[in-house]
Amino acid sequence: MVSRREFLRGGSLAGLTSLMPAANATARAKATPANRPYEAVCDTRYPEGDAFLAAVAGQAYRSHGVGNDPGVVLGILPEAMTAGRAVVGLTTHTALVIAQQVAGPQGYALAYRGEHTHLGDEQLRHRLLGNAAWLADLATLLKTSADSWPSALGNAIPRLTIDQECADRHELSCRAARPQGSPGQLVSWILVPAPRS
Structure with missing residues:
Protein backbone atom coordinates (compact mmCIF):
# COMPACT_ATOMS: atom_id res chain seq x y z
CA MET A 1 0.00 0.00 0.00
CA VAL A 2 1.32 3.43 -0.95
CA SER A 3 0.93 6.19 1.61
CA ARG A 4 -0.63 9.51 0.62
CA ARG A 5 2.74 11.26 1.04
CA GLU A 6 4.52 8.77 -1.26
CA PHE A 7 1.70 9.05 -3.81
CA LEU A 8 1.91 12.86 -3.84
CA ARG A 9 5.72 12.77 -4.03
CA GLY A 10 5.52 10.40 -7.00
CA GLY A 11 3.02 12.71 -8.71
CA SER A 12 5.28 15.71 -8.15
CA LEU A 13 8.27 13.88 -9.61
CA ALA A 14 6.23 12.72 -12.58
CA GLY A 15 5.13 16.31 -13.15
CA LEU A 16 8.70 17.58 -13.01
CA THR A 17 9.96 14.96 -15.41
CA SER A 18 7.13 15.66 -17.86
CA LEU A 19 8.56 19.15 -18.33
CA MET A 20 11.84 17.75 -19.69
CA PRO A 21 12.31 16.37 -23.21
CA ALA A 22 11.90 12.59 -23.38
CA ALA A 23 14.95 10.39 -23.79
CA ASN A 24 15.34 8.03 -26.75
CA ALA A 25 14.13 4.54 -25.93
CA THR A 26 17.09 2.85 -27.56
CA ALA A 27 20.34 3.91 -29.11
CA ARG A 28 23.34 2.76 -31.02
CA ALA A 29 26.33 2.92 -28.74
CA LYS A 30 29.84 1.59 -29.12
CA ALA A 31 30.96 1.06 -25.57
CA THR A 32 31.05 -1.42 -22.77
CA PRO A 33 30.44 0.09 -19.35
CA ALA A 34 33.30 -2.08 -18.06
CA ASN A 35 35.87 -0.71 -20.51
CA ARG A 36 35.48 2.77 -19.10
CA PRO A 37 34.51 4.08 -15.66
CA TYR A 38 30.81 3.78 -14.95
CA GLU A 39 28.53 4.77 -12.10
CA ALA A 40 25.97 2.56 -10.42
CA VAL A 41 22.63 3.56 -8.93
CA CYS A 42 20.92 1.04 -6.63
CA ASP A 43 17.69 1.22 -4.65
CA THR A 44 19.08 0.24 -1.28
CA ARG A 45 15.69 0.17 0.45
CA TYR A 46 15.36 -3.37 -0.81
CA PRO A 47 17.48 -6.52 -0.41
CA GLU A 48 17.86 -6.83 -4.20
CA GLY A 49 19.34 -3.32 -4.40
CA ASP A 50 21.80 -4.11 -1.60
CA ALA A 51 22.93 -7.31 -3.36
CA PHE A 52 23.32 -5.48 -6.69
CA LEU A 53 25.29 -2.71 -4.97
CA ALA A 54 27.63 -5.23 -3.31
CA ALA A 55 28.31 -6.81 -6.73
CA VAL A 56 29.08 -3.55 -8.56
CA ALA A 57 30.78 -1.61 -5.75
CA GLY A 58 34.25 -3.00 -6.47
CA GLN A 59 33.94 -2.38 -10.23
CA ALA A 60 32.16 0.96 -10.46
CA TYR A 61 33.84 4.35 -10.47
CA ARG A 62 31.23 5.28 -7.87
CA SER A 63 28.05 3.68 -6.60
CA HIS A 64 25.05 5.48 -5.18
CA GLY A 65 22.22 4.27 -2.99
CA VAL A 66 18.75 5.62 -3.69
CA GLY A 67 16.40 5.60 -0.73
CA ASN A 68 12.84 6.86 -0.38
CA ASP A 69 13.35 9.74 -2.82
CA PRO A 70 13.94 8.56 -6.40
CA GLY A 71 14.65 12.19 -7.27
CA VAL A 72 18.15 11.63 -5.85
CA VAL A 73 19.15 10.62 -9.40
CA LEU A 74 18.75 14.29 -10.37
CA GLY A 75 21.87 15.02 -8.33
CA ILE A 76 23.84 11.93 -9.40
CA LEU A 77 23.53 11.96 -13.18
CA PRO A 78 24.83 15.40 -14.21
CA THR A 117 8.77 -9.05 -11.32
CA HIS A 118 7.80 -11.52 -8.59
CA LEU A 119 4.60 -13.27 -9.64
CA GLY A 120 3.95 -15.21 -6.43
CA ASP A 121 4.52 -18.89 -5.69
CA GLU A 122 8.26 -18.15 -5.84
CA GLN A 123 8.06 -17.31 -9.54
CA LEU A 124 10.17 -14.46 -10.89
CA ARG A 125 9.67 -13.09 -14.41
CA HIS A 126 12.50 -11.31 -16.22
CA ARG A 127 11.62 -9.20 -19.28
CA LEU A 128 14.79 -8.09 -21.03
CA LEU A 129 15.48 -5.58 -23.81
CA GLY A 130 18.96 -5.59 -25.28
CA ASN A 131 21.21 -6.92 -28.03
CA ALA A 132 20.62 -10.35 -29.53
CA ALA A 133 24.40 -10.95 -29.31
CA TRP A 134 24.26 -11.33 -25.53
CA LEU A 135 20.59 -11.36 -24.55
CA ALA A 136 20.19 -15.16 -24.54
CA ASP A 137 23.33 -15.57 -22.42
CA LEU A 138 22.07 -12.98 -19.94
CA ALA A 139 18.71 -14.78 -19.78
CA THR A 140 20.45 -18.10 -19.09
CA LEU A 141 22.50 -16.47 -16.33
CA LEU A 142 19.34 -15.09 -14.70
CA LYS A 143 17.52 -18.42 -14.99
CA THR A 144 20.36 -20.36 -13.33
CA SER A 145 21.06 -17.78 -10.61
CA ALA A 146 17.51 -17.98 -9.12
CA ASP A 147 17.51 -16.15 -5.73
CA SER A 148 20.94 -14.61 -6.33
CA TRP A 149 19.88 -12.86 -9.56
CA PRO A 150 20.68 -9.31 -8.31
CA SER A 151 24.31 -10.28 -7.61
CA ALA A 152 24.63 -12.16 -10.91
CA LEU A 153 23.16 -9.18 -12.75
CA GLY A 154 25.46 -6.76 -10.93
CA ASN A 155 28.45 -8.77 -12.11
CA ALA A 156 27.15 -9.18 -15.69
CA ILE A 157 25.68 -5.80 -16.64
CA PRO A 158 28.94 -3.81 -16.68
CA ARG A 159 30.52 -6.39 -19.00
CA LEU A 160 27.84 -6.25 -21.70
CA THR A 161 29.08 -4.99 -25.06
CA ILE A 162 26.74 -2.26 -26.16
CA ASP A 163 27.54 -2.05 -29.87
CA GLN A 164 24.26 -2.18 -31.75
CA GLU A 165 20.67 -1.05 -31.49
CA CYS A 166 18.97 -2.67 -28.51
CA ALA A 167 15.67 -3.78 -29.95
CA ASP A 168 15.66 -7.47 -29.08
CA ARG A 169 13.43 -8.86 -26.35
CA HIS A 170 13.63 -11.95 -24.20
CA GLU A 171 11.30 -13.10 -21.44
CA LEU A 172 11.79 -15.91 -18.97
CA SER A 173 10.50 -17.11 -15.63
CA CYS A 174 12.37 -18.98 -12.94
CA ARG A 175 11.93 -20.04 -9.34
CA ALA A 176 13.11 -17.40 -6.91
CA ALA A 177 11.85 -16.47 -3.49
CA ARG A 178 10.68 -12.91 -2.94
CA PRO A 179 12.87 -11.41 -0.20
CA GLN A 180 11.09 -9.88 2.76
CA GLY A 181 10.66 -6.17 2.15
CA SER A 182 11.01 -6.49 -1.62
CA PRO A 183 8.72 -4.24 -3.70
CA GLY A 184 8.03 -7.16 -6.03
CA GLN A 185 9.27 -5.36 -9.13
CA LEU A 186 12.55 -3.62 -9.94
CA VAL A 187 14.17 -2.46 -13.16
CA SER A 188 17.79 -2.93 -14.21
CA TRP A 189 19.19 -0.60 -16.82
CA ILE A 190 22.20 0.92 -18.58
CA LEU A 191 22.35 4.50 -19.86
CA VAL A 192 25.24 5.25 -22.20
CA PRO A 193 26.37 8.28 -24.19
CA ALA A 194 25.12 7.92 -27.75
CA PRO A 195 27.91 7.96 -30.36
CA ARG A 196 28.54 11.25 -32.11
CA SER A 197 27.47 11.30 -35.76
Whole structure:
Protein backbone atom coordinates (compact mmCIF):
# COMPACT_ATOMS: atom_id res chain seq x y z
CA MET A 1 0.00 0.00 0.00
CA VAL A 2 1.32 3.43 -0.95
CA SER A 3 0.93 6.19 1.61
CA ARG A 4 -0.63 9.51 0.62
CA ARG A 5 2.74 11.26 1.04
CA GLU A 6 4.52 8.77 -1.26
CA PHE A 7 1.70 9.05 -3.81
CA LEU A 8 1.91 12.86 -3.84
CA ARG A 9 5.72 12.77 -4.03
CA GLY A 10 5.52 10.40 -7.00
CA GLY A 11 3.02 12.71 -8.71
CA SER A 12 5.28 15.71 -8.15
CA LEU A 13 8.27 13.88 -9.61
CA ALA A 14 6.23 12.72 -12.58
CA GLY A 15 5.13 16.31 -13.15
CA LEU A 16 8.70 17.58 -13.01
CA THR A 17 9.96 14.96 -15.41
CA SER A 18 7.13 15.66 -17.86
CA LEU A 19 8.56 19.15 -18.33
CA MET A 20 11.84 17.75 -19.69
CA PRO A 21 12.31 16.37 -23.21
CA ALA A 22 11.90 12.59 -23.38
CA ALA A 23 14.95 10.39 -23.79
CA ASN A 24 15.34 8.03 -26.75
CA ALA A 25 14.13 4.54 -25.93
CA THR A 26 17.09 2.85 -27.56
CA ALA A 27 20.34 3.91 -29.11
CA ARG A 28 23.34 2.76 -31.02
CA ALA A 29 26.33 2.92 -28.74
CA LYS A 30 29.84 1.59 -29.12
CA ALA A 31 30.96 1.06 -25.57
CA THR A 32 31.05 -1.42 -22.77
CA PRO A 33 30.44 0.09 -19.35
CA ALA A 34 33.30 -2.08 -18.06
CA ASN A 35 35.87 -0.71 -20.51
CA ARG A 36 35.48 2.77 -19.10
CA PRO A 37 34.51 4.08 -15.66
CA TYR A 38 30.81 3.78 -14.95
CA GLU A 39 28.53 4.77 -12.10
CA ALA A 40 25.97 2.56 -10.42
CA VAL A 41 22.63 3.56 -8.93
CA CYS A 42 20.92 1.04 -6.63
CA ASP A 43 17.69 1.22 -4.65
CA THR A 44 19.08 0.24 -1.28
CA ARG A 45 15.69 0.17 0.45
CA TYR A 46 15.36 -3.37 -0.81
CA PRO A 47 17.48 -6.52 -0.41
CA GLU A 48 17.86 -6.83 -4.20
CA GLY A 49 19.34 -3.32 -4.40
CA ASP A 50 21.80 -4.11 -1.60
CA ALA A 51 22.93 -7.31 -3.36
CA PHE A 52 23.32 -5.48 -6.69
CA LEU A 53 25.29 -2.71 -4.97
CA ALA A 54 27.63 -5.23 -3.31
CA ALA A 55 28.31 -6.81 -6.73
CA VAL A 56 29.08 -3.55 -8.56
CA ALA A 57 30.78 -1.61 -5.75
CA GLY A 58 34.25 -3.00 -6.47
CA GLN A 59 33.94 -2.38 -10.23
CA ALA A 60 32.16 0.96 -10.46
CA TYR A 61 33.84 4.35 -10.47
CA ARG A 62 31.23 5.28 -7.87
CA SER A 63 28.05 3.68 -6.60
CA HIS A 64 25.05 5.48 -5.18
CA GLY A 65 22.22 4.27 -2.99
CA VAL A 66 18.75 5.62 -3.69
CA GLY A 67 16.40 5.60 -0.73
CA ASN A 68 12.84 6.86 -0.38
CA ASP A 69 13.35 9.74 -2.82
CA PRO A 70 13.94 8.56 -6.40
CA GLY A 71 14.65 12.19 -7.27
CA VAL A 72 18.15 11.63 -5.85
CA VAL A 73 19.15 10.62 -9.40
CA LEU A 74 18.75 14.29 -10.37
CA GLY A 75 21.87 15.02 -8.33
CA ILE A 76 23.84 11.93 -9.40
CA LEU A 77 23.53 11.96 -13.18
CA PRO A 78 24.83 15.40 -14.21
CA GLU A 79 28.36 14.80 -12.89
CA ALA A 80 28.50 11.31 -14.40
CA MET A 81 27.30 12.63 -17.76
CA THR A 82 29.74 15.55 -17.74
CA ALA A 83 32.54 12.98 -17.41
CA GLY A 84 30.97 10.78 -20.14
CA ARG A 85 30.52 7.81 -17.83
CA ALA A 86 27.89 5.12 -18.43
CA VAL A 87 25.36 4.68 -15.63
CA VAL A 88 23.97 1.28 -14.60
CA GLY A 89 21.16 0.75 -12.16
CA LEU A 90 18.75 -1.49 -10.31
CA THR A 91 15.93 0.77 -9.16
CA THR A 92 12.19 1.35 -9.25
CA HIS A 93 10.50 2.46 -12.49
CA THR A 94 10.20 6.00 -11.12
CA ALA A 95 13.96 6.38 -10.68
CA LEU A 96 14.57 5.06 -14.20
CA VAL A 97 12.03 7.47 -15.72
CA ILE A 98 13.71 10.39 -13.97
CA ALA A 99 17.16 9.18 -15.07
CA GLN A 100 16.03 8.91 -18.71
CA GLN A 101 14.47 12.36 -18.64
CA VAL A 102 17.69 13.89 -17.32
CA ALA A 103 20.02 11.87 -19.54
CA GLY A 104 18.17 12.15 -22.88
CA PRO A 105 18.86 15.85 -23.53
CA GLN A 106 22.54 15.21 -22.69
CA GLY A 107 22.91 12.69 -25.51
CA TYR A 108 22.46 9.56 -23.39
CA ALA A 109 20.20 6.68 -24.33
CA LEU A 110 18.87 3.51 -22.78
CA ALA A 111 21.04 0.63 -24.00
CA TYR A 112 19.59 -2.15 -21.82
CA ARG A 113 16.50 -2.58 -19.68
CA GLY A 114 15.28 -5.51 -17.59
CA GLU A 115 12.04 -5.76 -15.63
CA HIS A 116 12.21 -8.21 -12.74
CA THR A 117 8.77 -9.05 -11.32
CA HIS A 118 7.80 -11.52 -8.59
CA LEU A 119 4.60 -13.27 -9.64
CA GLY A 120 3.95 -15.21 -6.43
CA ASP A 121 4.52 -18.89 -5.69
CA GLU A 122 8.26 -18.15 -5.84
CA GLN A 123 8.06 -17.31 -9.54
CA LEU A 124 10.17 -14.46 -10.89
CA ARG A 125 9.67 -13.09 -14.41
CA HIS A 126 12.50 -11.31 -16.22
CA ARG A 127 11.62 -9.20 -19.28
CA LEU A 128 14.79 -8.09 -21.03
CA LEU A 129 15.48 -5.58 -23.81
CA GLY A 130 18.96 -5.59 -25.28
CA ASN A 131 21.21 -6.92 -28.03
CA ALA A 132 20.62 -10.35 -29.53
CA ALA A 133 24.40 -10.95 -29.31
CA TRP A 134 24.26 -11.33 -25.53
CA LEU A 135 20.59 -11.36 -24.55
CA ALA A 136 20.19 -15.16 -24.54
CA ASP A 137 23.33 -15.57 -22.42
CA LEU A 138 22.07 -12.98 -19.94
CA ALA A 139 18.71 -14.78 -19.78
CA THR A 140 20.45 -18.10 -19.09
CA LEU A 141 22.50 -16.47 -16.33
CA LEU A 142 19.34 -15.09 -14.70
CA LYS A 143 17.52 -18.42 -14.99
CA THR A 144 20.36 -20.36 -13.33
CA SER A 145 21.06 -17.78 -10.61
CA ALA A 146 17.51 -17.98 -9.12
CA ASP A 147 17.51 -16.15 -5.73
CA SER A 148 20.94 -14.61 -6.33
CA TRP A 149 19.88 -12.86 -9.56
CA PRO A 150 20.68 -9.31 -8.31
CA SER A 151 24.31 -10.28 -7.61
CA ALA A 152 24.63 -12.16 -10.91
CA LEU A 153 23.16 -9.18 -12.75
CA GLY A 154 25.46 -6.76 -10.93
CA ASN A 155 28.45 -8.77 -12.11
CA ALA A 156 27.15 -9.18 -15.69
CA ILE A 157 25.68 -5.80 -16.64
CA PRO A 158 28.94 -3.81 -16.68
CA ARG A 159 30.52 -6.39 -19.00
CA LEU A 160 27.84 -6.25 -21.70
CA THR A 161 29.08 -4.99 -25.06
CA ILE A 162 26.74 -2.26 -26.16
CA ASP A 163 27.54 -2.05 -29.87
CA GLN A 164 24.26 -2.18 -31.75
CA GLU A 165 20.67 -1.05 -31.49
CA CYS A 166 18.97 -2.67 -28.51
CA ALA A 167 15.67 -3.78 -29.95
CA ASP A 168 15.66 -7.47 -29.08
CA ARG A 169 13.43 -8.86 -26.35
CA HIS A 170 13.63 -11.95 -24.20
CA GLU A 171 11.30 -13.10 -21.44
CA LEU A 172 11.79 -15.91 -18.97
CA SER A 173 10.50 -17.11 -15.63
CA CYS A 174 12.37 -18.98 -12.94
CA ARG A 175 11.93 -20.04 -9.34
CA ALA A 176 13.11 -17.40 -6.91
CA ALA A 177 11.85 -16.47 -3.49
CA ARG A 178 10.68 -12.91 -2.94
CA PRO A 179 12.87 -11.41 -0.20
CA GLN A 180 11.09 -9.88 2.76
CA GLY A 181 10.66 -6.17 2.15
CA SER A 182 11.01 -6.49 -1.62
CA PRO A 183 8.72 -4.24 -3.70
CA GLY A 184 8.03 -7.16 -6.03
CA GLN A 185 9.27 -5.36 -9.13
CA LEU A 186 12.55 -3.62 -9.94
CA VAL A 187 14.17 -2.46 -13.16
CA SER A 188 17.79 -2.93 -14.21
CA TRP A 189 19.19 -0.60 -16.82
CA ILE A 190 22.20 0.92 -18.58
CA LEU A 191 22.35 4.50 -19.86
CA VAL A 192 25.24 5.25 -22.20
CA PRO A 193 26.37 8.28 -24.19
CA ALA A 194 25.12 7.92 -27.75
CA PRO A 195 27.91 7.96 -30.36
CA ARG A 196 28.54 11.25 -32.11
CA SER A 197 27.47 11.30 -35.76
